[in-house]
Amino acid sequence: xxxxxxxxxxxxxxxxxxxxxxxxxxxxxxxxxxxxxxxxxxxxxxxxxxxxxxxxxxxxxxxxxxxxxxxxxxxxxxxxxxxxxxxxxxxxxxxxxxxxxxxxxxxxxx
Amino acid sequence: xxxxxxxxxxxxxxxxxxxxxxxxxxxxxxxxxxxxxxxxxxxxxxxxxxxxxxxxxxxxxxxxxxxxxxxxxxxxxxxxxxxxxxxxxxxxxxxxxxxxxxxxxxxxxxxxx
Numbered sequence: 578x579x580x581x582x583x584x585x586x587x588x589x590x591x592x593x594x595x596x597x598x599x600x601x602x603x604x605x606x607x608x609x610x611x612x613x614x615x616x617x618x619x620x621x622x623x624x625x626x627x628x629x630x631x632x633x634x635x636x637x638x639x640x641x642x643x644x645x646x647x648x649x650x651x652x653x654x655x656x657x658x659x660x661x662x663x664x665x666x667x668x669x670x671x672x673x674x675x676x677x678x679x680x681x682x683x684x685x686x687x
Numbered sequence: 688x689x690x691x692x693x694x695x696x697x698x699x700x701x702x703x704x705x706x707x708x709x710x711x712x713x714x715x716x717x718x719x720x721x722x723x724x725x726x727x728x729x730x731x732x733x734x735x736x737x738x739x740x741x742x743x744x745x746x747x748x749x750x751x752x753x754x755x756x757x758x759x760x761x762x763x764x765x766x767x768x769x770x771x772x773x774x775x776x777x778x779x780x781x782x783x784x785x786x787x788x789x790x791x792x793x794x795x796x797x798x799x800x
Contacts, residue, residue, distance in 0.1 A: 581730070608786065610786060610787065612788075612790075617792075617793075618792055618793070619691075619777050619779075619790030619791050619792050619793050620731070620777070620788075620790045621790070622787050622788060622789070625786060625787060633786075633787050635787075667730060667731065669731075671786055675733070676733070676786060677733075678723075678730035678731040678732070679730050680728070680729060680730040681730055
C-alpha cells in the first residue's frame with residue numbers, strides 16, 4: 578500500500594504564470610482534497626474531488642481549478658499566480674473513514 | 688461559519704513534563720474534531736479524532752484529548768513529552784468524517800532537555 582504522493586516537492590514561479598501540482602492518492606481512496614498552507618498558518622481547504630467531480634469548494638477564486646482522473650489521482654492548477662499564492666499545497670485522500678495527507682508541494686511565487 | 692482557535696502560538700516544555708494544548712471550536716452542528724501533527728517539511732499526521740461517544744479519546748504516540756461540549760473545547764494532552772514530540776500541532780473541525788476540514792493556526796511545541 579503506497580501513501581499519498583505529491584509532485585514536485587518544490588517549485589518557483591513568477592507572478593502571472595500558471596502552475597500545475599500533482600497528487601497520487603492512496604490506494605483505494607476515491608476522494609481527494611486540496612489545502613493551501615501559508616507560512617505560519619493552518620491549512621485552508623481549497624476544494625475536493627470525488628469520482629472526477631468537484632465536491633465542495635472553499636473560499637478560493639476561480640483561478641484555482643482542479644481535475645481528478647479515473648485512477649483518482651488529481652491536479653491542482655493555479656492561473657495568474659500572485660505573490661500571496663506562495664504556500665505549501667497539501668493533498669489529502671480519503672476513503673470516507675480515514676484521511677491521509679501527502680508531504681506537500683512548496684510553491685514560491687516571485 | 689465554523690472556526691477553530693488555538694490560543695497558544697508557541698509552547699515550550701521540558702522533556703518528561705506533561706503537556707496540554709488548547710483548542711476551542713465554533714460549529715453549528717455536531718462537531719467532528721481532530722488533532723494533527725506536522726513535523727518540519729512533512730505533511731500532516733492524524734493523532735486522534737472524535738466523532739461521538741466517550742469524550743476522552745486516545746490517539747497515537749501516547750496522546751489523548753477530551754471533548755467538552757459545554758466549553759466548546761477539545762484539548763490535547765500527553766502525560767510525559769519526549770524530544771521527538773517537538774512539532775507543530777493543529778486542531779481541526781469538519782462536517783463529517785475528516786473531509787473539508789477547518790484548521791486552527793497551530794501551536795508550535797518546543798521541547799527543552
